[in-house]
Amino acid sequence: MGPSGIVPDVHQMSRPKRQHVETVLARVRQGVKLSSRETTLLLGLCEEDQIEAVFKAARDVRRTHFGEKVFLYGFVYFSTYCRNDCTFCSFRRSNRKCWRYRKEEAEILEAACQLAASGVHLIDLTMGEDPEYFCKGPSGFDKLVRLVESVGKATGLPAMISPGVVPDDVLGALARVGATWYACYQETHRRALFNQLRPGQSYDARLEKKILARKLGLLIEEGLLTGAGESIDDVAHSIYVMGALNADQVRVMSFIPQRGTPMEGWASPDRLRELLTIAVMRLVFPERLIPASLDVDGLSGLKHRLDAGANVVTSLVPPDCGLAGVSQNSLDIKNSRRTAAGVLPVLKECGLKVGDSADYGVWVDSRRRAAKGESFTGQVTC
Numbered sequence: 569m570g571p572s573g574i575v576p577d578v579h580q581m582s583r584p585k586r587q588h589v590e591t592v593l594a595r596v597r598q599g600v601k602l603s604s605r606e607t608t609l610l611l612g613l614c615e616e617d618q619i620e621a622v623f624k625a626a627r628d629v630r631r632t633h634f635g636e637k638v639f640l641y642g643f644v645y646f647s648t649y650c651r652n653d654c655t656f657c658s659f660r661r662s663n664r665k666c667w668r669y670r671k672e673e674a675e676i677l678e679a680a681c682q683l684a685a686s687g688v689h690l691i692d693l694t695m696g697e698d699p700e701y702f703c704k705g706p707s708g709f710d711k712l713v714r715l716v717e718s719v720g721k722a723t724g725l726p727a728m729i730s731p732g733v734v735p736d737d738v739l740g741a742l743a744r745v746g747a748t749w750y751a752c753y754q755e756t757h758r759r760a761l762f763n764q765l766r767p768g769q770s771y772d773a774r775l776e777k778k779i780l781a782r783k784l785g786l787l788i789e790e791g792l793l794t795g796a797g798e799s800i801d802d803v804a805h806s807i808y809v810m811g812a813l814n815a816d817q818v819r820v821m822s823f824i825p826q827r828g829t830p831m832e833g834w835a836s837p838d839r840l841r842e843l844l845t846i847a848v849m850r851l852v853f854p855e856r857l858i859p860a861s862l863d864v865d866g867l868s869g870l871k872h873r874l875d876a877g878a879n880v881v882t883s884l885v886p887p888d889c890g891l892a893g894v895s896q897n898s899l900d901i902k903n904s905r906r907t908a909a910g911v912l913p914v915l916k917e918c919g920l921k922v923g924d925s926a927d928y929g930v931w932v933d934s935r936r937r938a939a940k941g942e943s944f945t946g947q948v949t950c
């Protein structure tokens with residue numbers, strides 16, 4: 569393992585000829601799909617001019633499908649209690665050094681309405697696998713379902729739910745009360761690494777919950793963690809699995825070491841890996857949504873992620889609501905830099921603008937229509 573938590577592999581060492589990379593990128597611009605070999609090749613680039621060429625191609629592909637428009641997501645992390653013990657996460661059950669809170673419905677509604685008024689396109693309702701919801705039987709989950717319904721009614725916005733691996737009937741109830749998205753990150757699609765990162769959890773249960781969500785009419789988001797022990801081949805494999813899942817939104821975030829966790833002493837990886845993964849995901853999934861998360865480097869990292877081809881700004885957190893981010897719990901929140909207004913100058917600098925709600929609605933509807941025509945074979949090879 570390298571000092572940054574990334575396993576070096578042969579592809580990292582290779583220096584493909586510039587002309588070969590240019591040929592691959594020219595074909596992608598014409599709509600030709602990347603082969604798995606080409607995906608790995610691009611992920612492993614280390615020459616600055618070649619990497620810049622990939623970023624430029626990613627921006628061109630984004631422009632073809634989305635013009636200059638990007639979307640904004642508000643983030644409400646309403647409970648940081650969790651029954652799980654993920655080794656990378658500050659909110660793991662056994663960490664006594666993290667910031668725990670559980671918000672009441674009124675507080676959640678207030679934060680969601682504040683975000684809606686600021687102009688976001690979606691409210692992301694996230695929690696750990698909080699025993700208050702998970703271990704109280706039906707009454708715990710009823711509370712969750714009511715909450716999602718209330719937020720939808722109060723804001724009039726689509727909701728993304730990130731509640732962890734809830735029972736099937738609860739997922740169905742969440743879809744029925746109007747949730748639009750289900751987010752549940754695998755982090756990696758290598759079982760051995762998954763077991764290290766998410767000890768005691770089922771790889772298959774997590775993956776199958778996303779397949780079920782899709783069948784229930786929810787859009788799904790899949791996510792990777794980089795710098796947590798994966799190789800470039802592993803990232804390419806994850807991109808393949810994301811494609812097999814037909815995930816509507818795909819994301820990657822760099823590992824940030826968290827106090828009081830087993831991975832506290834790990835280094836955070838060079839951001840190049842995350843940026844190159846964003847760009848390659850854009851080339852592989854031209855018409856999907858790809859977040860630039862404020863949760864890793866705050867506002868200062870936004871331009872790099874947008875320049876790599878992202879088209880959603882996530883983890884906008886209302887100030888003064890006592891809410892955390894995920895990996896950077898407080899970065900840029902209190903000083904109001906993680907707000908819709910706060911990101912506008914960066915969008916302008918990147919030649920981008922905020923899309924209309926109608927644009928977002930059209931995109932969501934088109935993905936939902938496409939999902940209806942899908943038939944899942946359950947053959948997601950991992």
Ligand code: SF4
Binds near residue numbers: 653658659660661732
């Ligand atoms: S990543 Fe999620 S499931 Fe794992 S410990 Fe953190 S909050 Fe819990």
